[in-house]
Amino acid sequence: xxxxxxxxxxxxxxxxxxxxxxxxxxxxxxxxxxxxxxxxxxxxxxxxxxxxxxxxxxxxxxxxxxxxxxxxxxxxxxxxxxxxxxxxxxxxxxxxxxxxxxxxxxxxxxxxxxxxxxxxxxxxxxxxxxxxxxxxxxxxxxxxxxxxxxxxxxxxxxxxxxxxxxxxxxxxxxxxxxxxxxxxxxxxxxxxxxxxxxxxxxxxxxxxxxxxxxxxxxxxxxxxxxxxxxxxxxxxxxxxxxxxxxxxxxxxxxxxxxxxxxxxxxxxxxxxxxxxxxxxxxxxxxxxxxxxxxxxxxxxxxxxxxxxxxxxxxxxx
Amino acid sequence: xxxxxxxxxxxxxxxxxxxxxxxxxxxxxxxxxxxxxxxxxxxxxxxxxxxxxxxxxxxxxxxxxxxxxxxxxxxxxxxxxxxxxxxxxxxxxxxxxxxxxxxxxxxxxxxxxxxxxxxxxxxxxxxxxxxxxxxxxxxxxxxxxxxxxxxxxxxxxxxxxxxxxxxxxxxxxxxxxxxxxxxxxxxxxxxxxxxxxxxxxxxxxxxxxxxxxxxxxxxxxxxxxxxxxxxxxxxxxxxxxxxxxxxxxxxxxxx
Amino acid sequence: xxxxxxxxxxxxxxxxxxxxxxxxxxxxxxxxxxxxxxxxxxxxxxxxxxxxxxxxxxxxxxxxxxxxxxxxxxxxxxxxxxxxxxxxxxxxxxxxxxxxxxxxxxxxxxxxxxxxxxxxxxxxxxxxxxxxxxxxxxxxxxxxxxxxxxxxxxxxxxxxxxxxxxxxxxxxxxxxxxxxxxxxxxxxxxxxxxxxxxxxxxxxxxxxxxxxxxxxxxxxxxxxxxxxxxxxxxxxxxxxxxxxxxxxxxxxxxxxxxxxxxxxxxxxxxxxxxxxxxxxxxxxxxxxxxxxxxxxxxxxxxxxx
Numbered sequence: 001x002x003x004x005x006x007x008x009x010x011x012x013x014x015x016x017x018x019x020x021x022x023x024x025x026x027x028x029x030x031x032x033x034x035x036x037x038x039x040x041x042x043x044x045x046x047x048x049x050x051x052x053x054x055x056x057x058x059x060x061x062x063x064x065x066x067x068x069x070x071x072x073x074x075x076x077x078x079x080x081x082x083x084x085x086x087x088x089x090x091x092x093x094x095x096x097x098x099x100x101x102x103x104x105x106x107x108x109x110x111x112x113x114x115x116x117x118x119x120x121x122x123x124x125x126x127x128x129x130x131x132x133x134x135x136x137x138x139x140x141x142x143x144x145x146x147x148x149x150x151x152x153x154x155x156x157x158x159x160x161x162x163x164x165x166x167x168x169x170x171x172x173x174x175x176x177x178x179x180x181x182x183x184x185x186x187x188x189x190x191x192x193x194x195x196x197x198x199x200x201x202x203x204x205x206x207x208x209x210x211x212x213x214x215x216x217x218x219x220x221x222x223x224x225x226x227x228x229x230x231x232x233x234x235x236x237x238x239x240x241x242x243x244x245x246x247x248x249x250x251x252x253x254x255x256x257x258x259x260x261x262x263x264x265x266x267x268x269x270x271x272x273x274x275x276x277x278x279x280x281x282x283x284x285x286x287x288x289x290x291x292x293x294x295x296x297x298x299x300x301x302x303x304x305x306x307x308x309x310x311x312x313x314x315x316x317x
Numbered sequence: 318x319x320x321x322x323x324x325x326x327x328x329x330x331x332x333x334x335x336x337x338x339x340x341x342x343x344x345x346x347x348x349x350x351x352x353x354x355x356x357x358x359x360x361x362x363x364x365x366x367x368x369x370x371x372x373x374x375x376x377x378x379x380x381x382x383x384x385x386x387x388x389x390x391x392x393x394x395x396x397x398x399x400x401x402x403x404x405x406x407x408x409x410x411x412x413x414x415x416x417x418x419x420x421x422x423x424x425x426x427x428x429x430x431x432x433x434x435x436x437x438x439x440x441x442x443x444x445x446x447x448x449x450x451x452x453x454x455x456x457x458x459x460x461x462x463x464x465x466x467x468x469x470x471x472x473x474x475x476x477x478x479x480x481x482x483x484x485x486x487x488x489x490x491x492x493x494x495x496x497x498x499x500x501x502x503x504x505x506x507x508x509x510x511x512x513x514x515x516x517x518x519x520x521x522x523x524x525x526x527x528x529x530x531x532x533x534x535x536x537x538x539x540x541x542x543x544x545x546x547x548x549x550x551x552x553x554x555x556x557x558x559x560x561x562x563x564x565x566x567x568x569x570x571x572x
Numbered sequence: 573x574x575x576x577x578x579x580x581x582x583x584x585x586x587x588x589x590x591x592x593x594x595x596x597x598x599x600x601x602x603x604x605x606x607x608x609x610x611x612x613x614x615x616x617x618x619x620x621x622x623x624x625x626x627x628x629x630x631x632x633x634x635x636x637x638x639x640x641x642x643x644x645x646x647x648x649x650x651x652x653x654x655x656x657x658x659x660x661x662x663x664x665x666x667x668x669x670x671x672x673x674x675x676x677x678x679x680x681x682x683x684x685x686x687x688x689x690x691x692x693x694x695x696x697x698x699x700x701x702x703x704x705x706x707x708x709x710x711x712x713x714x715x716x717x718x719x720x721x722x723x724x725x726x727x728x729x730x731x732x733x734x735x736x737x738x739x740x741x742x743x744x745x746x747x748x749x750x751x752x753x754x755x756x757x758x759x760x761x762x763x764x765x766x767x768x769x770x771x772x773x774x775x776x777x778x779x780x781x782x783x784x785x786x787x788x789x790x791x792x793x794x795x796x797x798x799x800x801x802x803x804x805x806x807x808x809x810x811x812x813x814x815x816x817x818x819x820x821x822x823x824x825x826x827x828x829x830x831x832x833x834x835x836x837x838x839x840x841x842x843x844x845x846x847x848x849x850x851x852x853x854x855x856x857x858x859x860x861x862x863x864x865x866x867x868x869x870x871x872x873x874x875x876x877x
Binding site for chain 2: 183184186187188189190191192194195198199201202203204205206207208209213216
């Protein structure tokens with residue numbers, strides 16, 4: 001009984017959130033509040049990135065501290081191709097996806113040899129390498145970054161320069177990613193990945209070569225985040241090494257943990273809360289991080305399971 | 318020779334100065350329950366981990382159904398039909414009992430690169446898992462999370478997982494460890510049923526159970542097999558009495 | 573050749589400085605099993621304290637001593653208020669909570685000292701060059717950093733290997749339950765170790781301050797380097813941290829000073845001058861990746877927990 005009613009509180013919260021997100025452009029159009037639309041486009045993109053991180057971190061137990069690297073890789077794929085005069089999204093996006101997947105494959109193959117804190121640190125190290133590579137590309141702006149003068153062109157299929165169309169593209173991609181993750185984690189593959197999070201030695205003892213499953217999962221997550229990177233570059237018309245900096249990976253982790261690890265919609269809650277809070281606090285005081293910092297600490301200390309946990313989801317422990 | 322399912326030939330393993338397994342040879346025949354006994358630190362669990370492939374021996378060979386499996390990794394041995402239960406309970410605690418056993422089934426149902434169909438809806442995985450849980454007497458409890466179950470139930474899930482792996486040989490590492498008298502009696506009944514269908518290598522401290530169940534017994538002391546034989550022969554063996562049974566009795570008398 | 577010797581010494585100096593930071597981090601990590609990202613903030617606070625107190629007292633040494641004491645107390649307060657509640661938690665919780673602390677300290681500094689950054693002037697009696705070999709001169713200040721760091725490293729060695737506290741620390745790094753079994757006041761031990769780590773971080777920060785500027789975020793890049801070091805060295809191992817720190821310091825410094833010239837032989841000069849800093853920054857992460865791939869638990873894994 002109890003569990004049932006809590007579950008429905010959670011269900012209602014998710015439904016309301018999705019409804020509000022779906023109607024936001026209508027609100028923005030009616031009131032002329034462009035700012036809300038811009039903010040929430042960014043939120044959707046970060047939610048996509050956080051959802052991809054949640055796949056490996058929350059479901060797979062792989063604590064990657066270098067996930068922002070894929071944001072950069074997806075972004076630079078778009079930026080560099082645009083800079084070289086190739087504006088077609090049908091080229092840019094497959095390249096963004098392919099390069100992210102390849103990077104994740106290499107990084108994952110090496111990193112998954114380690115465990116625990118060593119894994120956290122080696123993924124961080126690889127992301128920092130990607131950061132410095134970007135900073136060293138003189139042709140593409142180096143440290144200063146690269147301005148994208150024309151958004152990805154999808155031959156009239158969808159116009160990314162139209163704020164509303166772009167918003168809905170992000171929204172649909174986010175929902176598609178969450179649905180994909182939902183299917184994956186409940187499939188045989190997902191059972192193996194979650195089993196390895198729970199008790200890896202035992203998984204090997206009962207006959208699973210866990211490494212190749214974890215690596216596959218790592219590549220899927222990296223690829224999804226690469227798509228978020230391509231979106232982000234289009235959204236800001238700009239890409240710079242800063243989107244790969246380690247604090248950005250930290251932000252993504254915060255979103256996942258804030259929302260609730262291993263919860264399907266948790267990363268969306270996490271992205272909304274973190275970015276809206278950032279926005280609100282920065283209006284309230286210039287020194288908003290002085291409030292946000294201790295809040296993170298308090299959340300860790302007192303609100304385990306994140307927002308989705310508070311909504312009544314049972315966490316695995 | 319031909320009916321030996323598992324053959325261990327001159328296995329040796331040392332950790333620094335300690336000899337954990339010392340030129341050990343034994344075999345388990347089809348349809349046999351072979352018990353492995355010995356005082357603490359005799360190297361019983363070390364032997365099991367070498368059989369399953371988690372630990373690599375320094376020398377010697379392990380043959381399974383006539384095939385040399387010494388250099389196969391753990392998961393491949395498991396797929397050949399070598400199933401192990403753990404001395405220390407090692408389950409997926411955040412999953413239900415059924416999920417635990419279904420994973421063991423899944424390990425032997427081809428590769429798991431299937432990303433779309435919900436695994437919890439697949440009869441191919443769930444039915445054998447339900448059957449294995451029913452066989453160990455946990456049919457009613459299969460949807461309870463493992464973390465919420467008792468130690469005795471964990472031991473039974475361990476056995477169910479071993480059964481679900483379509484084993485030809487069960488390696489049971491102290492299935493009675495930490496069980497109360499009633500639970501132990503239940504486990505003995507279960508093992509007696511199981512030995513009709515599977516070859517079993519049983520590591521156990523509970524002497525009463527061992528002598529009641531075993532077809533043959535091997536006594537391990539400091540990594541070496543000092544005797545192998547039928548329970549009566551072992552009971553009568555002077556070396557065994559001196560090295561092990563006497564000491565054991567003395568201990569239980571004090572305890 | 574002269575340049576090479578100078579850069580070698582610079583690398584050594586930077587490596588030793590990194591060791592001071594890494595030593596505290598690896599102690600806290602090894603003993604409390606605690607990932608403390610805010611360690612870099614303590615490094616920053618040490619530098620800010622030193623700059624402030626030095627201006628106040630008019631003496632570099634006076635400022636440095638006051639800053640060490642202040643950061644030690646800050647570290648203890650931090651442990652008492654926040655971090656001790658996180659022992660035994662998941663590493664991920666540590667990462668998140670101490671990530672929050674970084675944000676807090678950065679803003680606190682912005683609020684108190686302003687966004688501009690400070691400078692800590694070199695003491696006049698350390699501004700002259702010293703002749704270390706016939707014809708080879710080297711900055712007295714950098715030389716004194718090397719000396720001080722080596723003294724501290726020696727002190728740490730004696731503390732960890734020769735004293736009762738050190739025995740507890742070592743016991744704790746390999747087997748946490750054991751200290752409890754010995755009936756030691758673990759809370760106090762942890763608090764002191766944390767304070768010691770904070771003071772070491774402050775020492776690194778305030779010694780680096782006259783060479784670079786004192787600014788917000790100064791602790792973050794160097795924190796990542798310190799983490800790289802303890803991972804290369806093996807978590808919990810002071811010896812590993814020392815060797816890895818010197819290695820990283822040398823590779824970083826030599827890479828930065830000689831890579832541009834090396835690259836210029838194969839690339840155009842403009843391409844080389846932008847690529848070189850990026851590549852030399854990468855070298856360290858490359859080193860770490862190689863070490864972890866070959867030895868997944870670092871060069872000197874502390875005895876298994």
